[in-house]
Amino acid sequence: MRRLPQQLYTAEQVRQLDRLAIGGVADHPGIDGFELMGRAADAAFSRLLQSYPQLDQDAGMQVFCGAGNNGGDGYLIAALASERRISVSVTALKHPDELTGDARKAFEYCSSKGIRIALWCDESAVTGEILVDAMLGTGLSGEVRGDYRRAIEALNHSGKPVVAVDIPSGLCADTGAVLGAAVQAELTVTFIGTKQGLLTGDGPQLCGTLHFTDLDVPAVVYNRLKPSSIRLDKSALKELMAPRKRTAHKGDYGHVLIIGGNHGMPGAVIMAAEAAISCGAGKVTVATRPEHLPALAIRRPEVMAVGVGSRVDLQSLLHDKTVIVAGPGIGTDSWAYDLVDEALNADVPVVLDADALNLLSEHSQLRRARKFPMMLTPHPGEAARLLKTDTGSVQKDRFAAVASLSATYNACVVLKGAGSLIQYEQQTSLCSAGNPGMAVAGMGDVLSGVIGALLAQNLPVYDAARLGVWLHASGADTLAWQQGETGLLATDTIPFIRQQLNELTGQAVKNRGSIVADDAQSYARKSDAETCT
Template sequence: MKVVTSSEMQRIDKETIEGYGVPSVVLMENAGLGVVEVIKEAYSKVNEMGVAVFAGCGNNGGDGLVIARHLSNQGVDVRVFLVGKASQVSHDCGVNLRIARKMKIPISEIASKISLDRVRQEWEGSRLIIDAIFGTGLSRDVSGVPAAVIEFINSLKVPIISVDIPSGLSADTAKPLGIAVKATETVTFGLPKRGLILFPGVLYAGKVTLVDIGIPRSLLQDPSLKTNILMEEEVTSLLPIHLPDAHKGDCGRVVVLAGSVGMTGAAALVSEAALKIGAGLVTLGIPEGLNRVMEVKLTEVMTRPLPETLGGSLALSGYDKIKEMLLDADVLAIGPGLGREKETSELVWRIIEEMKIPMVIDADGINALSLKPEVLKKSRTGIVLTPHPGEAARFLGIKIAQVQEDRIETARSIAQDYHTICVLKGARTIIASPEEVFINSTGNVGMASGGVGDVLCGMIAGLLAQGLSCFDAAKLGVYLHGLAADLLIEEIDPATLIASDIIGEMSKALKRAKEVRIRENSWVQRKITF
């Protein structure tokens, strides 16, 4: 499903109105009706609750007035609080304001902090708040009376439904513009906005429900929209299929180059994850001094002792043996726990430059590339990079804060500049190809634990070995990785989750994904829960 910025949504609205001839007031009516249907479904006793609608002077406020009208028609006790002056409302908002007045719906203007003090008494009796103050077009910090109103709304101990986006939240950056409403649920229109999907916006949006307001589907599926949210419908079709007569060679061969003194756990996790996701054979290339312990630690994974440096990392002199290992392999996973010795980095550079096998490069493999990023442009194969924000910052030569400021564009720029697939890990992991970006919808705070990234590296490598493209393997691997963690916290506290738990839960995640039926796209009240 596409995810849009504020400007992209405005362009879609404009084309709907001007290109297709759908009147803007019709879109407003559909939006309001859609919210009313969500309210009725969620609150069966809404007629007994009393509803306060806080409406701005723009089209978002107009949506709120439509909601107030339809709820009033259904016998709900509704009050409207107009944040601003009636003389300042937009054309379509004005249409619905006049209708509301003719219907004798109580309307109070909040044009000053003095009038807000009066509202503090008038709202009493309402048990549901509708936030329709600001929409997705907001780009300036909220201040003055609107800021005071939002602060007041957030202080109330009642459910809050935001219309299209929580007022004050940036639709593009997902950050509050000074202050933002903390909604129980957000009912958004047409397509999800970035601000509802990314952090910290997720913490303000609550549950997100997508409603059809009559925008032509061709506009919602426009190929020029290059950012998507990764949902189960997008990934279930990617699951590898093993034929009944398949043997281990048919299921793919993975070579892993990982581990150094003190970092054997990383090597074990990536190897076991590749096997658990369905790869037929996994061979771990490990510094020879660590081979014996890995032979004990790993039962199903084969190990290959390789020349090591004095510090216990893989040595450049092992290149020929590695080249031989890769002759029959389908994919190489390289980087977890390799260490940062100069000689090991030189080995990484040479492998990337000369080997034609698809690769997943993680951790110290990326750290090696940060010293010589031009190596990537010399590669002759498909590559998936899986950096966390710190590794991405080192690779790009910028600060972590700059990476986190715009995670989508950071991942997209790496993918485009180096012709790779970039998986920027973190809350709402970003999967970027040079052409398109996906935002993952699975995962939880329990994944903030050492080794979890190593597991993801192995999963993507295992899927690549089973015949998926680099982009598809990255999308499916990231989704299943988060899904396994989500299944785990249904039974355990997130704080206790460790990387090996995800490997253990992978079977359930795969089973769950395989049980999901591909559903036809439906734009009517399609619910997305985060």
């Protein structure tokens, strides 16, 4: 079993790859379009049989076919089922007389097998035990309407497992947003290029288990096209961190200053500090309200803590720090404003999270030119405030939102959520690791501490963001694999994040009976997810 490719593409880019594969490149002759369609149908049908072996007994299959190549794939899948003597029927959303090219050939081949093909109408019923969605593919641009919308709703209300061919109908391949209505698939088999929308926004929920096949398209085809974004992958991230020298001392690994913890909110800075010290920072100091010092000393005595009542108190702490993390539990009052203002004036990299982002969105005077990198780590709501828009608009196109944030604030930006995105200087990465158990208070505070620690160890800002996001998500996956998603605590992830970091550098202690999960095989629910054939 292999992981999904790192390269992610838009729908138009995948169409370009398709055209290059058919037209031929360099010394590689083109692949006949109908042959390529046959390969797609065979790959999807093979995966379908593996996932639903009951089809070989008495379970029937119903294929919903639209127009274009996606519909053609569906007709050929139905033909393959018939050849195995599986009970199969086709419901056509597009009249076969309107089909052209390879899709028309696929329909004719399917029809020659004697398969019952019925046009969709308001009286159409969902009768199959296994349903195949081959209706819309990647060509959809506007919202789903008419018969297609009614068919999608019928599939979703059927209670039967749905297999999506290439992409769930109604899901935007570029953004991961639902275009009016979308199929909820249990399994998705995608071809040639992994569409970036499958892995962010609503994509991970709607795809179910995701599988990829390149249909034996030669590598030279992919070399002709730069991907739109890159999926974070353990094998590539391993190169970012070197093993520690035997002569190492704490001064080699930086000094992180974490600023936050307003009245009644000590937990956020404690979690960020614990994550930072656990992920390799040489020293960690917390600047917080004086009343929180005892709690910090009791919870994590390895962390230094200083009570600050004003910006003057903070200024004396800035001179020897390597990186600043500002925002965990900081609030939005004048105390918080003054501390964030001082942090942004410091000549070191700064990570802004939580209410520090809200202060930045509310006070334009905080936006100043900086010689050192700045990183923003918003969730969609904070991103919306920074962009002066609403959360729905951010989620409608997460790629556009993260690019706009990076350009507007001249910063490296981590847009958190399902399929977190990282953007910096025209580079975009996507993290496909992570699980719903991470939807709990404190996760963002832990992430900010992890990233701060990596920056303190001299990683470039984009690399620190990419590695930090992946460590955070994959550590949470390992924990969920062992204990389940519900009730997962932010602080419980810290030992697993540390474990993942040491695995990357080859410094993990072996044979302790622990399980380190890969981002594509991290726990039971995802053990067969995100594969390619």
